[in-house]
Amino acid sequence: MTDWRTWGSEQLTTIAQEKQAAYDEYKSRKLKLDMSRGKPCPEQLDLSGGMLDVLKPGGRLTTEDGTDTRNYGGLDGIPEAKRLFADILEVKPEEVIIGGSSSLTMMHDTIARAMLHGVYGSPAPWAKLPKVKFLCPSPGYDRHFAICELFGIEMIIVDMLPDGPDMDQVEKLAAEDEAIKGIWCVPKYSNPDGITYSDEVVDRLAGMSAKAADFRIFWDNAYAVHHLTDTPDRLKPMLAACKAAGHPDRVFLFSSTSKISFSGAGVAAMAASAANISFIRRQLSVQTIGPDKLNQLRHVRFFGGMDGIRSHMAKHADILRPKFDAVLGLLASELGDTGIASWNEPNGGYFISLNTLDGCAKEVVAMAAEAGVTLTQAGATFPYGTDPRDRNIRIAPSYPSPEELQAAIRVLILCVQIVSARKLLSAREA
Amino acid sequence: MTDWRTWGSEQLTTIAQEKQAAYDEYKSRKLKLDMSRGKPCPEQLDLSGGMLDVLKPGGRLTTEDGTDTRNYGGLDGIPEAKRLFADILEVKPEEVIIGGSSSLTMMHDTIARAMLHGVYGSPAPWAKLPKVKFLCPSPGYDRHFAICELFGIEMIIVDMLPDGPDMDQVEKLAAEDEAIKGIWCVPKYSNPDGITYSDEVVDRLAGMSAKAADFRIFWDNAYAVHHLTDTPDRLKPMLAACKAAGHPDRVFLFSSTSKISFSGAGVAAMAASAANISFIRRQLSVQTIGPDKLNQLRHVRFFGGMDGIRSHMAKHADILRPKFDAVLGLLASELGDTGIASWNEPNGGYFISLNTLDGCAKEVVAMAAEAGVTLTQAGATFPYGTDPRDRNIRIAPSYPSPEELQAAIRVLILCVQIVSARKLLSAREA
Numbered sequence: 001m002t003d004w005r006t007w008g009s010e011q012l013t014t015i016a017q018e019k020q021a022a023y024d025e026y027k028s029r030k031l032k033l034d035m036s037r038g039k040p041c042p043e044q045l046d047l048s049g050g051m052l053d054v055l056k057p058g059g060r061l062t063t064e065d066g067t068d069t070r071n072y073g074g075l076d077g078i079p080e081a082k083r084l085f086a087d088i089l090e091v092k093p094e095e096v097i098i099g100g101s102s103s104l105t106m107m108h109d110t111i112a113r114a115m116l117h118g119v120y121g122s123p124a125p126w127a128k129l130p131k132v133k134f135l136c137p138s139p140g141y142d143r144h145f146a147i148c149e150l151f152g153i154e155m156i157i158v159d160m161l162p163d164g165p166d167m168d169q170v171e172k173l174a175a176e177d178e179a180i181k182g183i184w185c186v187p188k189y190s191n192p193d194g195i196t197y198s199d200e201v202v203d204r205l206a207g208m209s210a211k212a213a214d215f216r217i218f219w220d221n222a223y224a225v226h227h228l229t230d231t232p233d234r235l236k237p238m239l240a241a242c243k244a245a246g247h248p249d250r251v252f253l254f255s256s257t258s259k260i261s262f263s264g265a266g267v268a269a270m271a272a273s274a275a276n277i278s279f280i281r282r283q284l285s286v287q288t289i290g291p292d293k294l295n296q297l298r299h300v301r302f303f304g305g306m307d308g309i310r311s312h313m314a315k316h317a318d319i320l321r322p323k324f325d326a327v328l329g330l331l332a333s334e335l336g337d338t339g340i341a342s343w344n345e346p347n348g349g350y351f352i353s354l355n356t357l358d359g360c361a362k363e364v365v366a367m368a369a370e371a372g373v374t375l376t377q378a379g380a381t382f383p384y385g386t387d388p389r390d391r392n393i394r395i396a397p398s399y400p401s402p403e404e405l406q407a408a409i410r411v412l413i414l415c416v417q418i419v420s421a422r423k424l425l426s427a428r429e430a
Numbered sequence: 431m432t433d434w435r436t437w438g439s440e441q442l443t444t445i446a447q448e449k450q451a452a453y454d455e456y457k458s459r460k461l462k463l464d465m466s467r468g469k470p471c472p473e474q475l476d477l478s479g480g481m482l483d484v485l486k487p488g489g490r491l492t493t494e495d496g497t498d499t500r501n502y503g504g505l506d507g508i509p510e511a512k513r514l515f516a517d518i519l520e521v522k523p524e525e526v527i528i529g530g531s532s533s534l535t536m537m538h539d540t541i542a543r544a545m546l547h548g549v550y551g552s553p554a555p556w557a558k559l560p561k562v563k564f565l566c567p568s569p570g571y572d573r574h575f576a577i578c579e580l581f582g583i584e585m586i587i588v589d590m591l592p593d594g595p596d597m598d599q600v601e602k603l604a605a606e607d608e609a610i611k612g613i614w615c616v617p618k619y620s621n622p623d624g625i626t627y628s629d630e631v632v633d634r635l636a637g638m639s640a641k642a643a644d645f646r647i648f649w650d651n652a653y654a655v656h657h658l659t660d661t662p663d664r665l666k667p668m669l670a671a672c673k674a675a676g677h678p679d680r681v682f683l684f685s686s687t688s689k690i691s692f693s694g695a696g697v698a699a700m701a702a703s704a705a706n707i708s709f710i711r712r713q714l715s716v717q718t719i720g721p722d723k724l725n726q727l728r729h730v731r732f733f734g735g736m737d738g739i740r741s742h743m744a745k746h747a748d749i750l751r752p753k754f755d756a757v758l759g760l761l762a763s764e765l766g767d768t769g770i771a772s773w774n775e776p777n778g779g780y781f782i783s784l785n786t787l788d789g790c791a792k793e794v795v796a797m798a799a800e801a802g803v804t805l806t807q808a809g810a811t812f813p814y815g816t817d818p819r820d821r822n823i824r825i826a827p828s829y830p831s832p833e834e835l836q837a838a839i840r841v842l843i844l845c846v847q848i849v850s851a852r853k854l855l856s857a858r859e860a
Contacts, residue, residue, distance in 0.1 A: 045500040049487030057479030070475040108717040265724040287538040294695040
């Protein structure tokens with residue numbers, strides 16, 4: 001196979017017809033495959049089965065400081081859970097606030113509090129300002145963008161480079177515009193690119209000048225321990241970097257066990273400087289008497305500590321790696337030299353990010369849907385659901401069975417080929 | 431014993447000295463008793479022990495509609511949990527939203543959403559208005575008042591009468607002042623009075639005119655099934671009353687299993703009209719992927735349905751009733767005819783509300799604390815922590831052991847007697 005972009009009209013017409021026939025055959029099978037969200041598969045969830053009854057009636061249900069986990073109290077988590085998340089987020093236990101089961105909720109609530117009350121050091125609640133803007137490295141996580149939309153926060157796209165957001169853009173924008181109050185980051189095995197920020201990017205984010213005194217980095221370290229290979233990426237610890245750069249209050253870190261234990265029934269946490277934590281605790285104490293301590297205890301009893309987490313994550317990787325390999329193998333063999341698509345090969349996380357020729361993604365996703373393969377909506381990885389180049393497609397290989405995955409990816413590839421060939425053809429004709 | 435208010439100075443001096451001696455004896459014992467919060471005791475928490483391992487590894491973890499409770503999905507709860515709370519709140523399952531473990535959080539978040547986005551039918555987000563006010567029947571629940579304070583909502587005290595809030599006051603205020611956007615109600619076994627609203631109060635709340643088109647009743651039915659006697663109070667269902675009165679969107683109902691299963695690790699829920707629910711769901715879908723479904727499943731598997739809840743609550747009552755009886759017995763024998771205190775005899779809930787002579791509550795609570803007995807802070811049952819008559823003391827008998835409770839109540843009674851005698855004496859002298 002050679003670069004399709006060099007082909008003549010005849011070659012392109014032939015391949016388009018050939019691929020269309022293959023596509024029609026798949027379509028006739030009436031597939032029903034969903035690759036739209038990064039959901040663990042049942043086999044992954046089974047790995048945590050033992051957690052369900054790790055706490056026994058009549059067993060010890062107190063924390064190491066003697067708190068009865070069945071009763072009220074404990075605003076921000078049990079000591080054991082704080083220690084576990086301190087290890088995951090590479091901070092100190094006293095810099096951790098344990099939440100309920102969702103780090104997304106903690107992020108939403110952090111923004112909601114900022115809108116209503118400001119963050120530590122804010123001159124005013126953000127909702128009182130004429131305009132609030134966030135930097136959104138893109139492609140990125142659609143649910144981050146949805147939070148901004150809900151609160152009327154204007155989103156500014158920043159390009160993703162192979163080592164993280166384009167820091168020249170970030171530095172320029174943050175230094176110039178006081179309305180820019182924050183930036184969304186998925187710094188490790190990023191959603192969807194699978195990129196891990198380089199040390200330089202971490203240091204520049206920590207050290208840069210920001211016009212807004214209360215600028216905040218929303219550091220969604222969702223995939224902190226979610227390695228797929230034996231050569232995991234290493235992310236420079238952000239809170240330490242911010243402290244070293246003289247901006248200790250700049251970052252809010254988030255993580256959860258949603259893709260370690262149970263999705264939607266895990267434990268979530270955030271971390272930040274002592275000043276931030278103390279500011280947040282005051283507001284939290286009105287919102288809640290405290291998060292579910294029994295579920296925290298379940299988690300620490302089941303995992304023990306970081307060693308337990310690491311060996312558990314290796315089991316996840318054993319299930320996920322063949323799925324990622326299957327996708328990457330098919331992409332390489334079918335699209336490898338064609339020049340009509342490019343993608344990442346992540347060392348961890350939940351996604352493969354596929355870029356088509358400009359202007360093809362929406363049509364590819366629509367065509368796949370017609371054949372029963374549901375992908376994340378094209379554009380969803382960009383603010384306001386609009387991919388300026390209409391080329392990014394997020395592939396979530398975790399949930400389908402290997403057989404389903406094969407079929408789904410073959411359909412996706414056929415759609416990319418057909419739409420690309422047509423695109424190139426119409427360019428020839430124009 | 432006769433009415434102390436009729437006594438002369440000599441009698442009052444003698445009794446004050448006598449009680450002071452008894453108090454000093456207790457003080458020397460260095461007690462450390464906490465009756466400040468309505469916490470279940472360990473024996474009550476043991477009742478739900480079987481819930482801890484009701485879900486088994488390898489067991490059925492799907493809902494009746496086939497949802498895997500371990501994975502993402504289900505914004506507002508599993509069908510079984512909605513049905514259970516529909517029974518508790520006397521609404522339809524489709525009128526229920528299941529939350530995390532805390533109904534307090536659902537109330538806080540409902541107000542936060544109202545501030546930022548308004549409620550269904552709001553002309554503007556509440557935070558955009560020059561002033562927002564809430565009616566606060568008092569004595570009431572301090573955490574409701576804390577939410578208002580956090581959001582800068584002005585609180586207006588409404589008197590509590592034996593059948594609920596003084597509806598003449600409520601109707602007049604709500605009809606006249608557009609800034610009044612809501613009212614806090616604990617309609618059954620109220621905190622702290624233990625009062626259940628009469629049908630007339632329910633109907634007047636549902637039917638009254640409100641100047642604010644988006645006026646809302648926050649109906650915190652925390653003690654819906656928390657009976658202490660065989661003659662439980664009956665509360666007229668509020669959502670039905672609102673619908674009948676032509677104000678279907680007026681009420682938000684809340685409840686939780688915090689004092690049914692585990693405090694802080696239960697399941698919370700809210701209910702409202704279809705229009706309210708649909709409005710809230712849109713915002714919730716940005717805040718969360720969905721609440722902990724495993725914990726919902728644990729609850730419905732353990733309790734079955736309303737019959738299971740009822741028999742479970744009878745076991746709670748068996749533990750709580752002797753404690754309430756002990757408190758009420760001591761109050762009657764020691765303060766019965768003295769005219770220096772009055773209190774309620776609730777048929778359910780978690781509190782006994784004690785009223786002293788005007789101007790005594792703070793001193794009584796401080797004096798009890800000096801003897802090692804921690805009570806809810808005097809004034810806490812009123813907005814801004816200030817009881818205008820300084821007379822209300824909330825007694826939470828659930829947590830202490832029967833022996834601790836005896837000692838604590840004896841200390842409390844001594845403090846009431848000493849402070850009252852001094853008060854009456856200083857009135858004689860003035």
